[in-house]
Amino acid sequence: MSDVLKGADTSLLRDEIAAMENVRPIPRISVQAFCESEATAKAVQRAGEDRRMAKAHLRVHMGGIRAATEHYSSAPTPNLIILESRALPGDLVNELDTLAEVCDPGSKVVIVGHFNDVGLYRDLTRRGISEYLVAPVSMADVMSVIAGLFADPDAKPLGxxxxxxxxxxxxxxxxxxxxxxxxxxxxxxxxxxxxxxxxxxxxxxxxxxxxxxxxxxxxxxxxxxxxxxxxxxxxxxxxxxxxxxxxxxxxxxxxxxxxxxxxxxxxxxxxxxxxxxxxxxxxxxxxxxxxxxxxxxxxxxxxxxxxxxxxxxxxxxxxxxxxxxxxxxxxxxxxxxxxxxxxxxxxxxxxxxxxxxxxxxxxxxxxxxxxxxxxxxxxxxxxxxxxxxxxxxxxxxxxxxxxxxxxxxxxxxxxxxxxxxx
Incomplete structure (x- = not known):
């Protein structure tokens, strides 16, 4: 069984690497993530260690949206905030309303949620959320979202x-x-x-x-x-x-x-x-x-x-x-x-x-x-x-x-x- 799982992990890693080949280098931005699960924290941390993130500054915290609200009540917000929440859709929106009171309007926000809900996605985008991902997320998912938000879509392909x-x-x-x-x-x-x-x-x-x-x-x-x-x-x-x-x-x-x-x-x-x-x-x-x-x-x-x-x-x-x-x-x-x-x-x-x-x-x-x-x-x-x-x-x-x-x-x-x- 362990050999089968090891083979599956290797195949998954190979798929992630293939998905990353067309990701452009990330510009000099600041990113902070507030996660609730170790799996999501690990995926974000792996993205921060990637060579395409060499210019960016990324920090990973635990505690989700409530920890982010407490943190930004006395600290400036970065270019991008990644937030994981296990909350129900209604509770998630309420928590985000509280966070919005302490966030700078120029910061982009990505939500990692645990509910595959189209209505929730539409509600979040109307409120200015840049992207909503459904957990579990991979390192390639995180990198693709960051690149999509900050890389120039009209730029020519890199050599x-x-x-x-x-x-x-x-x-x-x-x-x-x-x-x-x-x-x-x-x-x-x-x-x-x-x-x-x-x-x-x-x-x-x-x-x-x-x-x-x-x-x-x-x-x-x-x-x-x-x-x-x-x-x-x-x-x-x-x-x-x-x-x-x-x-x-x-x-x-x-x-x-x-x-x-x-x-x-x-x-x-x-x-x-x-x-x-x-x-x-x-x-x-x-x-x-x-x-x-x-x-x-x-x-x-x-x-x-x-x-x-x-x-x-x-x-x-x-x-x-x-x-x-x-x-x-x-x-x-x-x-x-x-x-x-x-x-x-x-x-x-x-x-x-x-x-x-x-x-x-x-x-x-x-x-x-x-x-x-x-x-x-x-x-x-x-x-x-x-x-x-x-x-x-x-x-x-x-x-x-x-x-x-x-x-x-x-x-x-x-x-x-x-x-x-x-």
Missing amino acids: RIIAFVGAKGGVGASTLAHNVAWSISRLFSTDVLLADLDLPFGTANINFDQDPAQGIAEAVFSADRMDEVFLDRLLAKCADHLSLLAAPSMLDRTYDFAGDAFTALIETAQRTTPVVILDVPHVWNDWTRNVLAKADEVAIVASPDLANLRNAKNLVDTLRKGRPNDKPPHLILNQIQMPKRPEITATDFCDPLQLEPVGLVAFDPLTFGGAANNGRMIAEADPKHAAVEIFDQIAHVLTGRGEPRRAKRASGLDFLARLRRK
């Missing part, structure tokens, strides 16, 4: 933020980020912005044979000027649908950033571009943790050895804890089947992480090294190379575009399936 990070230095995370960015732009004919966040040692300009005069350094050090026009001036065109925000790759200064140093850049980029690829360096500090927390999708690139497994496990555990309402990170195993190197099998590497890899890329220094030296992507250097299909597979998964068409060559996922059968 998808995809962050690539290596479990260890030298595992090829940047190479994969660049090639997957190329695949997305080629497969879907959609605009892609590739941002190289490794300011001192970034390689995106080399891999794309670009030498822009400006790039990500100007974007970060002039964050107060950041807007769509300024960002567009900093981009280098790599292909019809692919633009690059290159790193200076110079050591003329140090790059010690605050935790929110890249926030303005990322928010501007996702307002202007359907897909934003972030090439995150293998360091761990406030700003890299913040960047990974803000991403819609995180791809961890690792090679099959013990140090990579340890680091990947730490990354996966940290991201799962910091992004409880998001899908787990994706895993890409790179440089596998290196001659004469002892390796952890793909199955043994993935099991402790509880992840299935979205791609398995074989070690091929001749092709990858030649492409890098010539400033070309693998698809340009050798369109029939097996890695190209794997990059396309990863592109489909990370953009949520569904599964690619089956090709004759075996993809990385097919390869893993064969490993499991042995």
Whole structure:
């Protein structure tokens, strides 16, 4: 029975995560909730921990409408008040009339009630209540209501933020980020912005044979000027649908950033571009943790050895804890089947992480090294190379575009399936 319940909980969580994918980030507002049940309090608290609520300030109290009335008799009301009440419809309206005497007229109010009553709903909306939800409510219900009240309904859809990070230095995370960015732009004919966040040692300009005069350094050090026009001036065109925000790759200064140093850049980029690829360096500090927390999708690139497994496990555990309402990170195993190197099998590497890899890329220094030296992507250097299909597979998964068409060559996922059968 416990396994059945656990499976049901996992399915419910998966449904909540799917429902949250189109929820826009919440602006800087204050939210206070007064709940009567632990279930509702937990749902609201989980919403407050979501990365899309990073700018908002939320507090959860117990006690329902009466506690709220007592609290606001001597305190200002926030932008949004969420109130749970088990009261009968007539008693609920009376309690709200008492609360209205101590509330500021500009505050929005959402009621979580326990009666599915159309007449009550109409009465509450006539009295200025913003929304009425019938308990039990989920975290996704709470987030959707807040977004509906405070997000601009006429705003354009936000671009998808995809962050690539290596479990260890030298595992090829940047190479994969660049090639997957190329695949997305080629497969879907959609605009892609590739941002190289490794300011001192970034390689995106080399891999794309670009030498822009400006790039990500100007974007970060002039964050107060950041807007769509300024960002567009900093981009280098790599292909019809692919633009690059290159790193200076110079050591003329140090790059010690605050935790929110890249926030303005990322928010501007996702307002202007359907897909934003972030090439995150293998360091761990406030700003890299913040960047990974803000991403819609995180791809961890690792090679099959013990140090990579340890680091990947730490990354996966940290991201799962910091992004409880998001899908787990994706895993890409790179440089596998290196001659004469002892390796952890793909199955043994993935099991402790509880992840299935979205791609398995074989070690091929001749092709990858030649492409890098010539400033070309693998698809340009050798369109029939097996890695190209794997990059396309990863592109489909990370953009949520569904599964690619089956090709004759075996993809990385097919390869893993064969490993499991042995």
